[in-house]
Amino acid sequence: MTSVALLAALPLVITDIYYQHVLVICLVYVVLGQAWNLVGGYAGQWSLGHAAFFGLGAYTSTLLLLRLNVTPWLGMVAGGLTAAAVACVIAFPCFRLRTHYFAMATLAIGETLRVLFLAFDWTGGASGLVLPVQRIPSSVDMLWASKLPYFYVILTMAVVVTLLIAQVERSRVGIYLRAINQDEDAAARLGIEPRRYKLLALAGSAFVTGVTGTFYAQYTTYIDPFSVMPSMLSVRIVLVPVFGGLGTGAGPIIGAFTLIPLSELTRVTWGGRGIGIDQVVYGAIIVWLTIWMPGGVMALVRRRRGVSGPRRRDPVATPEAGVTAT
Amino acid sequence: MLLTVGDVHATYGRFDVLRGISVGVAAGEIVAVLGPNGAGKSTLLKAIAGFLPPRQGSIRLSDEEIAGLRPSALLRKGVVYVMQRSSVFPKLTILENLEMGAYIRPSSPEVKADIDRVLGLFPQLAGRRHQRAEGLSGGERRMLEIGRALLLHPKVLLLDEPTMGLAPLVADLIFEKILELRAAGTTVLMVEQNARLALEVSDRAYVLEQGQVRVEGRGQELLTSDAVRRAYLGGAAPR
Numbered sequence A: 001m002t003s004v005a006l007l008a009a010l011p012l013v014i015t016d017i018y019y020q021h022v023l024v025i026c027l028v029y030v031v032l033g034q035a036w037n038l039v040g041g042y043a044g045q046w047s048l049g050h051a052a053f054f055g056l057g058a059y060t061s062t063l064l065l066l067r068l069n070v071t072p073w074l075g076m077v078a079g080g081l082t083a084a085a086v087a088c089v090i091a092f093p094c095f096r097l098r099t100h101y102f103a104m105a106t107l108a109i110g111e112t113l114r115v116l117f118l119a120f121d122w123t124g125g126a127s128g129l130v131l132p133v134q135r136i137p138s139s140v141d142m143l144w145a146s147k148l149p150y151f152y153v154i155l156t157m158a159v160v161v162t163l164l165i166a167q168v169e170r171s172r173v174g175i176y177l178r179a180i181n182q183d184e185d186a187a188a189r190l191g192i193e194p195r196r197y198k199l200l201a202l203a204g205s206a207f208v209t210g211v212t213g214t215f216y217a218q219y220t221t222y223i224d225p226f227s228v229m230p231s232m233l234s235v236r237i238v239l240v241p242v243f244g245g246l247g248t249g250a251g252p253i254i255g256a257f258t259l260i261p262l263s264e265l266t267r268v269t270w271g272g273r274g275i276g277i278d279q280v281v282y283g284a285i286i287v288w289l290t291i292w293m294p295g296g297v298m299a300l301v302r303r304r305r306g307v308s309g310p311r312r313r314d315p316v317a318t319p320e321a322g323v324t325a326t
Numbered sequence B: 001m002l003l004t005v006g007d008v009h010a011t012y013g014r015f016d017v018l019r020g021i022s023v024g025v026a027a028g029e030i031v032a033v034l035g036p037n038g039a040g041k042s043t044l045l046k047a048i049a050g051f052l053p054p055r056q057g058s059i060r061l062s063d064e065e066i067a068g069l070r071p072s073a074l075l076r077k078g079v080v081y082v083m084q085r086s087s088v089f090p091k092l093t094i095l096e097n098l099e100m101g102a103y104i105r106p107s108s109p110e111v112k113a114d115i116d117r118v119l120g121l122f123p124q125l126a127g128r129r130h131q132r133a134e135g136l137s138g139g140e141r142r143m144l145e146i147g148r149a150l151l152l153h154p155k156v157l158l159l160d161e162p163t164m165g166l167a168p169l170v171a172d173l174i175f176e177k178i179l180e181l182r183a184a185g186t187t188v189l190m191v192e193q194n195a196r197l198a199l200e201v202s203d204r205a206y207v208l209e210q211g212q213v214r215v216e217g218r219g220q221e222l223l224t225s226d227a228v229r230r231a232y233l234g235g236a237a238p239r
Helices: A002-013 A017-042 A050-068 A071-093 A099-119 A149-169 A172-182 A184-189 A193-219 A231-244 A250-273 A277-292 A296-305 A317-325 B041-049 B071-077 B094-101 B109-121 B138-150 B170-182 B195-201 B219-224 B226-232
Strands: B001-012 B015-025 B030-034 B056-061 B079-082 B156-160 B187-191 B206-207 B212-218
Touching: A002 A017, A002 A149, A017 A050, A017 A149, A017 A172, A017 A193, A017 A231, A017 A250, A017 B138, A050 A071, A050 A099, A050 A149, A071 A099, A099 A231, A099 B001, A149 A172, A149 A193, A149 B030, A149 B170, A172 A184, A172 A193, A172 B015, A172 B094, A184 A193, A184 B056, A231 A250, A250 A277, A250 A296, A250 B030, B001 B041, B015 B030, B015 B041, B015 B094, B015 B212, B030 B041, B030 B170, B030 B195, B041 B156, B041 B187, B094 B109, B094 B138, B109 B138, B138 B156, B138 B170, B170 B187, B170 B195, B195 B219, B212 B219, B212 B226, B219 B226
Parallel strands: B030 B187, B030 B206, B079 B156, B156 B187
Antiparallel strands: B001 B015, B001 B056, B206 B212
């Protein structure tokens, strides 16, 4: 709680717009990482197509706003529902596949959607869509000139999603998801229908990712398939919980607040050379960190604490611990 | 007969595995299924549990035809199957593993009481109920799997090689537990590689070969029969 309060007060101290921007992006990735963790970390279904859900959320709310003047606050829900609906359709063929075959299938579907959105006329094609920036500032249209309102919206989302997923983890569904992750066949032998729970996890994950897509569209006020649907975005989403700790509540928080500043740092330091050296350095650092702490930061923390006996079930320690740590 | 398998044929693709098998298990019996690798022992259990619907033949539970029912429906009818390979969830606690076993039962105080009863049956597990199952030995994992199956009040417990990979002393312990279960009224149909031990604890046994029943009889009879010993028990002298 205190760490959330501290975080909430942070932009009042950090008045530099660039650093406020980094903070917002960190929180965007906290939400995306938590959402992906639900299906990838807990249920063990490695989706590499989450950029598609993100893009669907962004396009749904933006098109609703531009064409029908629907407020993005509702568009957000519509975006989430669209992403979840598409997830349900995708799940049909994809959940017949397991492990890396599932990952490849989702990657392919994500790319296909991106290419389709590039080709369609009603999505603005390659020229993308510009949000009604002439209305700035307008709380109804979720458009502001300052970064602060955006910061508080995404902070609220991050806290709600983190608490919600911590709740799911402790519920019976959480146990089922972890059991399916560990041994799908054994779970099926006990009468559990793995596909039903995997679908639930994917749809929930897609919903949150879609909602975040809407937020991002409102924040950047311009979207095109390259910015909201690239496969690189899917990879970045996966990296956050993988780096922080798969299947842990604190993992995505640690991951986002480490990787995003790191990527910004390398971009600012080496990005101006125009030969992508910043990406090389960023990649090298990730490789080095992964070798140093396989299983993510949380696995390292657990090893240091020597937790191997009784499972820790401290409900307070999970979500906020990461924020304080960073 | 509680469970009657009549002239069952089953195939993997074009490969006939069961070729007209007939097996019966009476209530309260321990029945062993023996035979060389590839004889169709595990396949028989899978067919009964609904994972490989028979191509032909009947499987009856009491008087009800159950061949071709879905595995989850069979679980609800009390046909509970324990896999050959380990099927505990290593990263879940012992208690969570047991809760998973009761998945198809609506959660209720009775489930809790049943879990306590199972833990009472396996004291090795009771003291460590909040620990992850990954810390259990092979024998303890087996007990957890059997305990998990008991939560469904099995009419017939199908055990696929319950002692596979276990040290002889641990295998003895598992068989003792199986005898305890029978004393408490559970009916067991098990596949075993460890034929000698299996025959000692079972009331009756079937020896399969190439998808058919070759020999059947009382456990003790088969144990002392020269023909069976030579063919399946390695020919050593009876104890």
